[in-house]
Amino acid sequence: MNNKSGRQSFRERLDYMVSKLRTDILSGILQPGAYLPAESLLAKQFELSNKSVRRGLDILVQEGLIQKIDRVGSVVMESVRERIRIHFGCSSSLTKDFKLDDLIAEFHRLHPGIHVLPLALNDFDHVNSALELMNNGMLDVLSLNSTQFQEMAESGSAELLETLEPDPGLYPITSEAFLHEGQLFAYPISFSPVVLCYNKAHFREADLPEPDSYWTWDDLIESARQLSEKRGRHAVYFVPASENRYSVFLLQSGIRIMGDGGHHPTLSPETANSLDIYSKLVNNHQIFPKYLAGNHEDETISLFVQEQVSMILATYYNLNEFKDLSLDYDLAPLPTLKAKDPQKTLLVTIGAAVVGNSRQKEAARQFVSFLASAEAQRMIRERSVSIPARKRIAEMPVDDHLNRPSRYLMYRELFPTFSYLRDLGLPIAVLQSFRKLLNAYWSRMINETSLYEEMGRLIAEENRGKAEGATNTST
Known part of the structure; x- marks a missing residue:
C-alpha cells in the first residue's frame, strides 16, 4: 500500500x-x-x-x-510594504496536525493587513529554540503543547508570554494545560488522548474480537501473539522511550518509591509492575519489532500504514496520516494494568501564545484568538481528523469525506481518564532522565535492579528538593 x-x-x-x-x-x-x-x-x-x-x-x-x-x-x-508581519514559531508537524497552512490563509483573508510568517522550531528542542528567538525579539506568537508549556513553566519562562482571558467555549481541560499560578498563557487549539489504534481487517482475518474497554495489557499481548502467529509479522509498535508512551504506564500505576532494606530508594511494587508489563511487551520480539534506531513517531505510522503491524499507540493527530487512505482501522481505549482497574491515559493539548516582547502584540493577539475561534475550529473539524478545542465545534456533525474511524467520538467518554504529564508530580527534566535510563535498559546496558534504583533515586531527590523548598518558604 x-x-x-x-x-x-x-x-x-x-x-x-x-x-x-x-x-x-x-x-x-x-x-x-x-x-x-x-x-x-x-x-x-x-x-x-x-x-x-x-x-x-x-x-x-x-x-x-x-x-x-x-x-x-x-x-x-x-x-505588501505596508503589511504588519507577525512571526509564528511552531512545529513543522502542525501542517498535518490541523491544516495550519489553511488556517493561516483564512486568517490572511479575514485580516488582509496582517501577515503571518511561520518559523519552524527544532522538533527535538522546541522550548530552547523558541526561547532563543523570543529573547532576540524574533517571535510574536508561539505554538506549544502541554508538555512544552510545563517545561517553560518549570524553568520560569512562562512569564515571557502574555496572559489571556479564559474562553468558556473551550473544553476546560484543554485550557488547564496552559494555566500557571492561576493565569492562562495560551489558548488551546486542539487536543488528543493517547489511544489504541488497530487494523480491523487483521482482526477479522485472524478471527479475533476487536479491542474493547475491558482489555488489559496482558490481553493486548495475547492478541498480539495470535496475530503474529497467523500473519507471520509483528503485531504492535510504538516508540518505547517516548515520554508520551512510557508515561502512560506510570500514570496508570502512579509513581511511588520505597526503601530496599538498605535504605536505598527503589520503585514501589506497583510502579515496578507497570514497567515490568511495559518491558514484557516491548521486549517480546515475536510481537514487537526490535527498537528502531530512528526513534521517530513517523516510523510507527509507516509500519501501520504498510500493514507491518496491527496495533499502535497513537494520538488523533497521527490519524491524519490515514485520512486520505483506504485503511480499515478503528480506535479503542488504552488497556489497563489489571482487570477492573480504572482507565487512565495521557492527554496532549496544542495551544498558541502571544509573546510578551512582541512589537506587534495586538496583531499577535488577533491571530491567537483566531486560532481558537469558531471559524478556525470548524476548519480543523472539517478538514482534519484532529479534535478541535472548542466544544460546540468538536461535537458538531460533518459531511465526512475523510477516512475517520467509526469510534472518532470515543474521546467524549474518556474525559474522566485524561491526565497530563504534570500529574505524575515530576518535572520534565526528571522524565527525560527516565527516558535515558529506559533506553539504557532496553539496550541491556543496565539491568532491571539498576533501572529501578536509579529511577527511585531521582524521585527521592526530587521529593527532598520539594520538601526543602516548602520548608524555606514557610520560614
Whole structure:
C-alpha cells in the first residue's frame, strides 16, 4: 500500500508552492513590483499542472499579495510594504496536525493587513529554540503543547508570554494545560488522548474480537501473539522511550518509591509492575519489532500504514496520516494494568501564545484568538481528523469525506481518564532522565535492579528538593 494517495501528494505540493511564494513575498525575497516566475516554470518546479499553479496563484491574489496581469504575469503588490508581519514559531508537524497552512490563509483573508510568517522550531528542542528567538525579539506568537508549556513553566519562562482571558467555549481541560499560578498563557487549539489504534481487517482475518474497554495489557499481548502467529509479522509498535508512551504506564500505576532494606530508594511494587508489563511487551520480539534506531513517531505510522503491524499507540493527530487512505482501522481505549482497574491515559493539548516582547502584540493577539475561534475550529473539524478545542465545534456533525474511524467520538467518554504529564508530580527534566535510563535498559546496558534504583533515586531527590523548598518558604 502506498503511504500517500495521489490526491494527498498533489495537495501537499500545491500547499507547499503557495506557502513558499507567500514566505518569499512577506520576507522580502520577492520585493513589491517583482514578477513571479512564469506559470510553466512554477509548474515544473513544484511538479504541478499549469491549472493547479493558477489555482495556487489565485489564493495569493485573494490574500492581496500579488496581482495577475494578462499576458504579462504575476507581480507582487506594492501594498505588501505596508503589511504588519507577525512571526509564528511552531512545529513543522502542525501542517498535518490541523491544516495550519489553511488556517493561516483564512486568517490572511479575514485580516488582509496582517501577515503571518511561520518559523519552524527544532522538533527535538522546541522550548530552547523558541526561547532563543523570543529573547532576540524574533517571535510574536508561539505554538506549544502541554508538555512544552510545563517545561517553560518549570524553568520560569512562562512569564515571557502574555496572559489571556479564559474562553468558556473551550473544553476546560484543554485550557488547564496552559494555566500557571492561576493565569492562562495560551489558548488551546486542539487536543488528543493517547489511544489504541488497530487494523480491523487483521482482526477479522485472524478471527479475533476487536479491542474493547475491558482489555488489559496482558490481553493486548495475547492478541498480539495470535496475530503474529497467523500473519507471520509483528503485531504492535510504538516508540518505547517516548515520554508520551512510557508515561502512560506510570500514570496508570502512579509513581511511588520505597526503601530496599538498605535504605536505598527503589520503585514501589506497583510502579515496578507497570514497567515490568511495559518491558514484557516491548521486549517480546515475536510481537514487537526490535527498537528502531530512528526513534521517530513517523516510523510507527509507516509500519501501520504498510500493514507491518496491527496495533499502535497513537494520538488523533497521527490519524491524519490515514485520512486520505483506504485503511480499515478503528480506535479503542488504552488497556489497563489489571482487570477492573480504572482507565487512565495521557492527554496532549496544542495551544498558541502571544509573546510578551512582541512589537506587534495586538496583531499577535488577533491571530491567537483566531486560532481558537469558531471559524478556525470548524476548519480543523472539517478538514482534519484532529479534535478541535472548542466544544460546540468538536461535537458538531460533518459531511465526512475523510477516512475517520467509526469510534472518532470515543474521546467524549474518556474525559474522566485524561491526565497530563504534570500529574505524575515530576518535572520534565526528571522524565527525560527516565527516558535515558529506559533506553539504557532496553539496550541491556543496565539491568532491571539498576533501572529501578536509579529511577527511585531521582524521585527521592526530587521529593527532598520539594520538601526543602516548602520548608524555606514557610520560614
